[in-house]
Amino acid sequence: MKWIESEDGSFTAFSTQYGEHYHSTKDGALNESLKKHIEPAFAIHSDKNHLKIIDICFGLGLNTLATLYYRDTYFPNTTLEIFSPELNGELVASLVRFPYPDIFKSYLPVIASLTECGVYEDVKTKITVVIADARLAMQELSGVWDVCYQDAFSPSANPLLWTREYFADVARLVGNEGIMTTYSIALAIRMGLHENGFNVYLNAGEGYRSATVASVRLLCEFEKIDVEHKMKCNPGTTSLCDVDYIALSV
Numbered sequence: 454m455k456w457i458e459s460e461d462g463s464f465t466a467f468s469t470q471y472g473e474h475y476h477s478t479k480d481g482a483l484n485e486s487l488k489k490h491i492e493p494a495f496a497i498h499s500d501k502n503h504l505k506i507i508d509i510c511f512g513l514g515l516n517t518l519a520t521l522y523y524r525d526t527y528f529p530n531t532t533l534e535i536f537s538p539e540l541n542g543e544l545v546a547s548l549v550r551f552p553y554p555d556i557f558k559s560y561l562p563v564i565a566s567l568t569e570c571g572v573y574e575d576v577k578t579k580i581t582v583v584i585a586d587a588r589l590a591m592q593e594l595s596g597v598w599d600v601c602y603q604d605a606f607s608p609s610a611n612p613l614l615w616t617r618e619y620f621a622d623v624a625r626l627v628g629n630e631g632i633m634t635t636y637s638i639a640l641a642i643r644m645g646l647h648e649n650g651f652n653v654y655l656n657a658g659e660g661y662r663s664a665t666v667a668s669v670r671l672l673c674e675f676e677k678i679d680v681e682h683k684m685k686c687n688p689g690t691t692s693l694c695d696v697d698y699i700a701l702s703v
């Protein structure tokens with residue numbers, strides 16, 4: 454595994470299997486994580502003192518560690534429960550050597566515990582990393598979750614983590630009050646969310662490429678995307694569907 458320095462100075466990696474970087478090298482790995490996932494999640498749920506977060510998928514653990522950092526810095530009284538599936542056990546085991554940003558120094562014991570036994574727990578935090586297929590893990594997961602960070606490799610590289618059937622599981626788990634965050638702004642992906650009852654919102658700002666927030670409830674702080682209108686303008690676009698990819702993956 455080759456570590457690569459991204460635009461903001463934080464490190465990411467390149468997957469030869471998927472032909473993609475784990476994070477946007479242009480937006481910066483840490484910056485992308487904060488702007489596209491962590492900041493909107495905490496802003497939308499700023500009234501809550503306990504957050505349950507699904508992190509799809511664990512990868513280098515940047516989203517999970519950035520969540521701890523952001524909580525400790527801005528919401529120190531919020532308790533966290535994080536669940537994160539990851540297919541690549543070898544990758545997780547290697548993370549004790551990953552060059553994390555200095556601001557994550559105090560979380561190195563967290564990474565050590567996760568690589569050793571898949572669990573980290575203290576009075577304010579519970580993290581579970583399972584080495585498993587996220588599709589199955591999501592089907593088996595129960596409860597009501599506040600946030601799902603949807604940060605799989607791209608829809609073209611890893612389509613089964615972007616289908617309408619997969620989003621049905623995300624919708625079941627986040628319910629009416631939870632949100633999903635993702636870097637994807639593709640219409641096909643937004644259609645899959647729309648078909649599952651989500652409102653789709655633009656997450657745009659300085660210093661990062663636009664992203665998406667999805668939620669069943671209305672979010673007045675984000676610009677709503679008129680998915681129906683975009684569908685009419687792009688009649689050839691469809692959401693991704695399991696049957697088109699399952700045969701290819703076996």
Ligand SMILES: C[S@@+](CC[C@H](N)C(=O)[O-])C[C@H]1O[C@@H](n2cnc3c(N)ncnc32)[C@H](O)[C@@H]1O
Nearest residue numbers: 510512513514515516539540541586587604606
């Ligand atoms: C873009 S990376 C995730 C980056 C991660 N969120 C971070 O902040 O470091 C995508 C991850 O999905 C994992 N993956 C791919 N398909 C999977 C599946 N079906 N189930 C679980 N993990 C999967 C890959 O091994 C990879 O680590």
